[in-house]
Amino acid sequence: MQVDGGVQIDALGPAGPYRARARQPLAALSGAAIGEISQVPALYVRRTLAAMRAAPVVPGAVRFDALDRAAELFLTATLGGFAPDEYVELVSTASGVPRGVVRQSVEWIADVLRSQRHTVELARPHGAVADWRHEKTLTGSAVWARRGDLFAVHAAGNTPAVHGLWPEALALGYKVVVRPSSREPYTAFRLVEALRTAGFPPATITLLPTDHTVADILIEESDFAIVYGGQDVVDKYAAIPTVLAQGPGRSKILITADVDWREHIDVIAGSVSHLGGTACTCATAVLVEGDPEPLAAALADRLGRIPSLPPDHPDAILTVAPTASVVAIDRYLHQVAGDARALLGGDGIVDVLPTGGAVLRPAVHLVDSPTAPQLGVELPFPCVWVGPWRPEDGIAPLRDSLVLTAMTGRAELIDALLDEPSIINLYLGDNPTTWLRPGIPHDGYLSERLMRTKGMIRSAVA
Amino acid sequence: MSPAVLDLPQPGQSPADPDEYIGALMRWHFSAETGSPFWLRRAASLPFDPIADVRGFDDLRLFPNVVDEFREVPVADLIPRGLRGADRVVAGVYESGGTTGLPKRFVMFDRWMDFALGWDEHHYADLGTANVLAIAPSGPHMFGEFARRRARRHDGLLFTIDLDPRWIKRLIERGDTAESERYVAHIVDQAAHILRTQPVGILITTPPLLERLTRHDDLVELIRKEVRFLCWSGAHMDADTHEILRTEIFPGIPLKGLYGSTTILGMSRERDTERPDGLASFDPPSPYIVFRVVDPATGDDVPVGTRGQVVMNHLTKYALIPNNLERDLALKLEPPAGWLGCSVADVGPVATFGDHTVIEGVY
Numbered sequence: 171m172q173v174d175g176g177v178q179i180d181a182l183g184p185a186g187p188y189r190a191r192a193r194q195p196l197a198a199l200s201g202a203a204i205g206e207i208s209q210v211p212a213l214y215v216r217r218t219l220a221a222m223r224a225a226p227v228v229p230g231a232v233r234f235d236a237l238d239r240a241a242e243l244f245l246t247a248t249l250g251g252f253a254p255d256e257y258v259e260l261v262s263t264a265s266g267v268p269r270g271v272v273r274q275s276v277e278w279i280a281d282v283l284r285s286q287r288h289t290v291e292l293a294r295p296h297g298a299v300a301d302w303r304h305e306k307t308l309t310g311s312a313v314w315a316r317r318g319d320l321f322a323v324h325a326a327g328n329t330p331a332v333h334g335l336w337p338e339a340l341a342l343g344y345k346v347v348v349r350p351s352s353r354e355p356y357t358a359f360r361l362v363e364a365l366r367t368a369g370f371p372p373a374t375i376t377l378l379p380t381d382h383t384v385a386d387i388l389i390e391e392s393d394f395a396i397v398y399g400g401q402d403v404v405d406k407y408a409a410i411p412t413v414l415a416q417g418p419g420r421s422k423i424l425i426t427a428d429v430d431w432r433e434h435i436d437v438i439a440g441s442v443s444h445l446g447g448t449a450c451t452c453a454t455a456v457l458v459e460g461d462p463e464p465l466a467a468a469l470a471d472r473l474g475r476i477p478s479l480p481p482d483h484p485d486a487i488l489t490v491a492p493t494a495s496v497v498a499i500d501r502y503l504h505q506v507a508g509d510a511r512a513l514l515g516g517d518g519i520v521d522v523l524p525t526g527g528a529v530l531r532p533a534v535h536l537v538d539s540p541t542a543p544q545l546g547v548e549l550p551f552p553c554v555w556v557g558p559w560r561p562e563d564g565i566a567p568l569r570d571s572l573v574l575t576a577m578t579g580r581a582e583l584i585d586a587l588l589d590e591p592s593i594i595n596l597y598l599g600d601n602p603t604t605w606l607r608p609g610i611p612h613d614g615y616l617s618e619r620l621m622r623t624k625g626m627i628r629s630a631v632a
Numbered sequence: 633m634s635p636a637v638l639d640l641p642q643p644g645q646s647p648a649d650p651d652e653y654i655g656a657l658m659r660w661h662f663s664a665e666t667g668s669p670f671w672l673r674r675a676a677s678l679p680f681d682p683i684a685d686v687r688g689f690d691d692l693r694l695f696p697n698v699v700d701e702f703r704e705v706p707v708a709d710l711i712p713r714g715l716r717g718a719d720r721v722v723a724g725v726y727e728s729g730g731t732t733g734l735p736k737r738f739v740m741f742d743r744w745m746d747f748a749l750g751w752d753e754h755h756y757a758d759l760g761t762a763n764v765l766a767i768a769p770s771g772p773h774m775f776g777e778f779a780r781r782r783a784r785r786h787d788g789l790l791f792t793i794d795l796d797p798r799w800i801k802r803l804i805e806r807g808d809t810a811e812s813e814r815y816v817a818h819i820v821d822q823a824a825h826i827l828r829t830q831p832v833g834i835l836i837t838t839p840p841l842l843e844r845l846t847r848h849d850d851l852v853e854l855i856r857k858e859v860r861f862l863c864w865s866g867a868h869m870d871a872d873t874h875e876i877l878r879t880e881i882f883p884g885i886p887l888k889g890l891y892g893s894t895t896i897l898g899m900s901r902e903r904d905t906e907r908p909d910g911l912a913s914f915d916p917p918s919p920y921i922v923f924r925v926v927d928p929a930t931g932d933d934v935p936v937g938t939r940g941q942v943v944m945n946h947l948t949k950y951a952l953i954p955n956n957l958e959r960d961l962a963l964k965l966e967p968p969a970g971w972l973g974c975s976v977a978d979v980g981p982v983a984t985f986g987d988h989t990v991i992e993g994v995y
Contacts, residue, residue: 191871192871210872211872212873213873213876214876217880
């Protein structure tokens, strides 16, 4: 992708790289030109998907070996003309995500790739064998089988970590087509290159940069898709069971009166500021039984101490964005904050850097009710709403959470939270909402959607 | 009756002197004995005197865009009184697509239509006898009649399919993707049956329908085997799609576009060679059809090499349709030497036009 005159992000099609005549500029946060990204037409998308469907499925053992190799390549190899450090710098320059955060995400993706062998095993139902040749099918067994063939990824560019979910589809034997973010396509490009270099045939993993209209075709024509976006995107695909929309996480922390929050303030603050607040697992709301103000004040103090640094600084945590867009986010924050009391960020979250762009400074607001609408407002930086909770409020204020960390010793409450369908992950005690390990589901195992069991009985000759 | 300068040229004959032509044209359309009832009536409310004030192409800008009036005016009023004999033979009444509101109606004269059809004749020169399949709107649209005449010129048979582009637009407007997909599949099924059973040498269709055909490997094979010329019109085709069609899917089969509109009663022809950027360039038959490309905000001509909104003019003794602001954006190109107006490339729709969101759809 590195050529004279700048970076070129080509499509990576079934027959190799493809540079469209239609291209969009790629720019750094500062506005400086980086290069261009191809915008492939609908015809190219459809032909690519047809070629992918026609391609044979890579056998399981081969897939896992290739994923292991891809992890190493992704971490260490020069891919598309970029050495690992150069790639990190490119992502940071383009997206404003601090280099340290990019590196963390890169490690995470590599972990995900390496652990697929294990993850897929963990996710497979006990009654099912992975391969019909297993001897269990001689006496009758379930076999784990794919529900489809093509998996589309409509990626986001806010953090490279979004690429940690879809490798599971590849591990399950799906062919994967990735539509990269037009702001930060470098991670998707590098990952697809790594997977191809590691042995996945080009027709089993492709990269198709497109405009939004053409991106819809990709989703329509694939069997399953994962799509990142805001609430609008979630609503758009809500009725389509084959599209897994990844929207606002609205992750929360609950601290009941039997727990002293002072012992956990680092975990709470870390849940808010992890990855600069860009992850959907970052805590958006903290609900406290008792007076929430001391906790909010302590949180404001912790988050307020995070320094404003340019994204290339080794200690940088906070995301940098073009000043105009930070100003717009700030304005929006004040609009939605309404009657909430600001303990941090009330006088603005914009911190203009001499090196270009502005840091998105953290914000802490206090609301007076567990049903305050602000508690559901998720913004792409460390922005948290702290409010009161009483047992009689029940679990309603805790609904619609990607992750809920419940700091409580009340087993009945935990039972109720586990039974609540709109709480996707439940962490207990001293664990941040942002805790993630390969093999632990993020929004269920992908295989819950992508796979099914089929009954099989066979005679020895078959 | 009509001055010789307004007669359509014979093959090989060079077009008329532009200023002399425009002057004669104004006298024709605005004289009581030769003009159409529409223009003679309309002249009264023009704030200028067309015969005295319009002396050359640039002066045509004095005219308002009157095509919206063509939605209501009785079409017989559009016929210039001076047309006689063979000039007065009507080929049909055709309507604009209805992409932007109610359709506009136009009278197409036989002689003009034959000239317009011949505008890209050299592309077809070596084809000889050939049947034509038109997967294109017929009915009130001129597209279908052009296909009929194309078949006649090749001593071929014409195969057609009913296609109602306005219905597809209604479906798309309503967001009824499933139904519009079913309708298009129905069109493609019918085309497939013709391609499987009849020899077809010339295939005429729109870019979206051509793309639909390519989703079927068996149809691609049939087209590769039988079809010797692919003509597209009626919608935009981007450079990348153009290249994939030309080099990958239908290598060796000429793929040529026509860019036109019912509102100019004709079209511009694709140049023999693509630009270095892969875009097809289109030359209108100046001085009979003349393009301008303007800044949508100011209405001023944009410089060559710049994108703007297309303004079309139909300037013949058969009709006068000046200053028609089309729904398309295009790149302005230098026209061939001595021609009026400009040529265009990279034609695509404007997002909104008047009060209607433009829906390109299949047509």
